[in-house]
Amino acid sequence: xxxxxxxxxxxxxxxxxxxxxxxxxxxxxxxxxxxxxxxxxxxxxxxxxxxxxxxxxxxxxxxxxxxxxxxxxxxxxxxxxxxxxxxxxxxxxxxxxxxxxxxxxxxxxxxxxxxxxxxxxxxxxxxxxxxxxxxxxxxxxxxxxxxxxxxxxxxxxxxxxxxxxxxxxxxxxxxxxxxxxxxxxxxxxxxxxxxxxxxxxxxxxxxxxxxxxxxxxxxxxxxxxxxxxxxxxxxxxxxxxxxxxxxxxxxxxxxxxxxxxxxxxxxxxxxxxxxxxx
Amino acid sequence: xxxxxxxxxxxxxxxxxxxxxxxxxxxxxxxxxxxxxxxxxxxxxxxxxxxxxxxxxxxxxxxxxxxxxxxxxxxxxxxxxxxxxxxxxxxxxxxxxxxxxxxxxxxxxxxxxxxxxxxxxxxxxxxxxxxxxxxxxxxxxxxxxxxxxxxxxxxxxxxxxxxxxxxxxxxxxxxxxxxxxxxxxxxxxxxxxxxxxxxxxxxxxxxxxxxxxxxxxxxxxxxxxxxxxxxxxxxxxxxxxxxxxxxxxxxxxxxxxxxxxxxxxxxxxxxxxxxxxxxxxxxxxxxxxxxxxxxxxxxxxxxxxxxxxxxxxxxxxxxxxxxxxxxxxxxxxxxx
Numbered sequence: 335x336x337x338x339x340x341x342x343x344x345x346x347x348x349x350x351x352x353x354x355x356x357x358x359x360x361x362x363x364x365x366x367x368x369x370x371x372x373x374x375x376x377x378x379x380x381x382x383x384x385x386x387x388x389x390x391x392x393x394x395x396x397x398x399x400x401x402x403x404x405x406x407x408x409x410x411x412x413x414x415x416x417x418x419x420x421x422x423x424x425x426x427x428x429x430x431x432x433x434x435x436x437x438x439x440x441x442x443x444x445x446x447x448x449x450x451x452x453x454x455x456x457x458x459x460x461x462x463x464x465x466x467x468x469x470x471x472x473x474x475x476x477x478x479x480x481x482x483x484x485x486x487x488x489x490x491x492x493x494x495x496x497x498x499x500x501x502x503x504x505x506x507x508x509x510x511x512x513x514x515x516x517x518x519x520x521x522x523x524x525x526x527x528x529x530x531x532x533x534x535x536x537x538x539x540x541x542x543x544x545x546x547x548x549x550x551x552x553x554x555x556x557x558x559x560x561x562x563x564x565x566x567x568x569x570x571x572x573x574x575x576x577x578x579x580x581x582x583x584x585x586x587x588x589x590x591x592x593x594x595x596x597x598x599x600x601x602x603x604x605x606x607x608x609x610x611x612x
Numbered sequence: 613x614x615x616x617x618x619x620x621x622x623x624x625x626x627x628x629x630x631x632x633x634x635x636x637x638x639x640x641x642x643x644x645x646x647x648x649x650x651x652x653x654x655x656x657x658x659x660x661x662x663x664x665x666x667x668x669x670x671x672x673x674x675x676x677x678x679x680x681x682x683x684x685x686x687x688x689x690x691x692x693x694x695x696x697x698x699x700x701x702x703x704x705x706x707x708x709x710x711x712x713x714x715x716x717x718x719x720x721x722x723x724x725x726x727x728x729x730x731x732x733x734x735x736x737x738x739x740x741x742x743x744x745x746x747x748x749x750x751x752x753x754x755x756x757x758x759x760x761x762x763x764x765x766x767x768x769x770x771x772x773x774x775x776x777x778x779x780x781x782x783x784x785x786x787x788x789x790x791x792x793x794x795x796x797x798x799x800x801x802x803x804x805x806x807x808x809x810x811x812x813x814x815x816x817x818x819x820x821x822x823x824x825x826x827x828x829x830x831x832x833x834x835x836x837x838x839x840x841x842x843x844x845x846x847x848x849x850x851x852x853x854x855x856x857x858x859x860x861x862x863x864x865x866x867x868x869x870x871x872x873x874x875x876x877x878x879x880x881x882x883x884x885x886x887x888x889x890x891x892x893x894x895x896x897x898x899x900x901x902x903x904x905x906x907x908x909x910x911x912x913x914x915x916x917x918x919x920x921x922x923x924x925x926x927x928x929x930x931x932x933x934x935x936x937x938x939x940x941x942x943x944x945x946x947x948x
Contacts, residue, residue, distance in 0.1 A: 391948060394948070557814070561812070570947075576674050
């Protein structure tokens, strides 16, 4: 036992080596090159960053990116929490079926799912025709090529990433604690706010961060379901690199996105560690 | 251990190289266009020369630049937009074409340059879904920008490229021979008048979907995509009035290991037969002047080269010169 522990650290690193090498070769080094290009192209210096952070157009794209990611995360949490809670308390057989459905949707091709939403949401699509048929609307609603389309499409795609971590923590919560709260006179709302939510905190935090960070860098869904007025950072990067062949600017935008993401992750790590320690 | 790994890596690299030495790679935009290129250019080429052609895609300018700079070019012939090709040739990203192999005497001079020859040429045309307009049907580019007469969303090509800016200026009354240099202020002012009604299409399939579903009952399309909808039996309105031509180019990225095969492939692709067969399959026009005689007159009548009388040529050289400037402004305007 003792020898296993003492050798543990070294062999653990050994096991991690393939992953570390893979990341080094295919992530760290390319990112370093990209960073270099962002300060050397078209000329050495920080002009790319100055342009990126100084222009109102790009400021709007940054705002869009965080705004969309924020909205998507908030709505995802609101939907995922009751689902995770229901999954945790329903009979195991049922929860297994619903769980499988959630996973299945996650494994379906992203592009196919996004196209499906396009067909559902467009003005002549199923949703608008249904609403018209039951007399709720006269004119079709504009559900794609705008923020609504992006939000619907992305929330749907992000839900499993929120439900899974939430389910993990909620399943670990002893139902007796809630009974105890009720016995002590807590109303349902109080039990939710003062007992359940704090206990589910780590799951909310890790799921929320994952959804937020994934949303920040999302490309396919905003590009297909959104309009250019809600352009996000990933689309800007694609545009700069693929269409304008401006690696310098694309690299700068990618690097800013990376720094923001790592920063958020650092904040969450601290918060999460403290929550664990409690 | 490390040595074995290295030896293995070298061995696999060598065998991979040996297996690929015979083959070359052709990269295009995918979809029905690339299918037609594979069937009408690559297949006859392989039958004739024994050189296999692997299909890859989609074309990605960022990737080409990265490949050339890294000295690791895996694309031998690429189908690219003509204005980009002219610009890339100047920037040293492309091999000069070998006109002892490619017979340029037969090619439409509009689409020949040192580093690129036309792959095919197409027109941006006004298209609409007649089901959405009960009375008068649209006819001119001015109608495309007239949301009072023809209400509804309109769809335009999303990326910065020759076509939409020209259309805006023509719709605003600029004479075709006074288009260049492009008056960008005027073009964007015209586009501003319909901005909230624009849905952008990113690829041909999406443009077809938008029109067929009526999501955007009118728009500015690649002519081949409308021809394909008609071939599927859909009723589509097309106006060739002031159709704006643009072209794709065949280029060879600098440093390819299969330069000879690449040149021969381009010679095959731009031959009268290759161009005629491709045009018949796609509805795009041939760049080889000898192709017309080989084609069914009924098919020919549907192609852009039957519409030269009402045609406006986008100036590829102008675009190559101002590509970045226009592109930056275009995307900034879109995002506003």
